[in-house]
Amino acid sequence: MTLTPELVTETALFLKAQGFHQSLAGIVMGTGLGTMAEKIENAVSVPYSEIPNFPEATVEFHKGHLLFGKIGNVKVVAMQGRFHYYEGYSMQQITFPIRVMKEMGVEYLFLSNAAGGMNPAYKKGDLVMLENHINLLPDNPLRGLNNPAFGQRFTDMSHPYDRALAESIERIAVLQNTSVKKGIYVSVMGPNLETKAEYRWLRAMGADMVGMSTVPEVIVANQVGLKCAAISVITDECDPDNLQPVNIPEIIQIAGKADKVLSNLFTACIKELK
């Protein structure tokens, strides 16, 4: 796919014809983190496979749906399931839905993901808000784009995550009696998990948690001017001195448990948006 602004517009027009409206908030739900979908009232749901210009779904993503509805008085558009680089998609495919969200009026983007905790203070099931990230993915969604309609090529990343949104989430967490930590997320290609040596290296470079997503979407969100908030659910403890073999069903189960708490947080924060 050669990305053009016309493709983005075509997809947005299709969605409007399906009953999607201009929306204020966008949501990207990570692996095992789908409870947000239940918070959306009177949701209109369209499978990714029916949306023009969306990437062709892999088997894993037959379930992928784009949702539109309201959380409180705020119109939202939500991705139930995201596209990952390790599945074989290009960076521009992975981030195409973010450009469509922008075209649909979105100003705020909420993202969740499952991540491995390398900071020894993190336990399985913890919620950690991204205060910054390190991009180790081998490609960039802005590479090759030279049409100014997409935004600045040399996108500023001095504040990739919005400070006011982060403050709202921290305030709401106190009200909801939930603990949210803050940390630095490093994105890797995967899909294999890291070796002990790699966890040591990632920790030494300053990262608190590691995952295989989120950063491409945040880069594009910054290019098009969306304010971002992202939260990781820590699904495994990556202590190189005591590394346990990965257990994917356990990762999904832990994500599922934390998911309710996470979606209550995002929901309350979205309701306050104006």
Ligand code: HPA
């Ligand atoms: N590494 C990379 N991605 C992950 C991990 C991890 O340990 N856990 C969940 N996603």
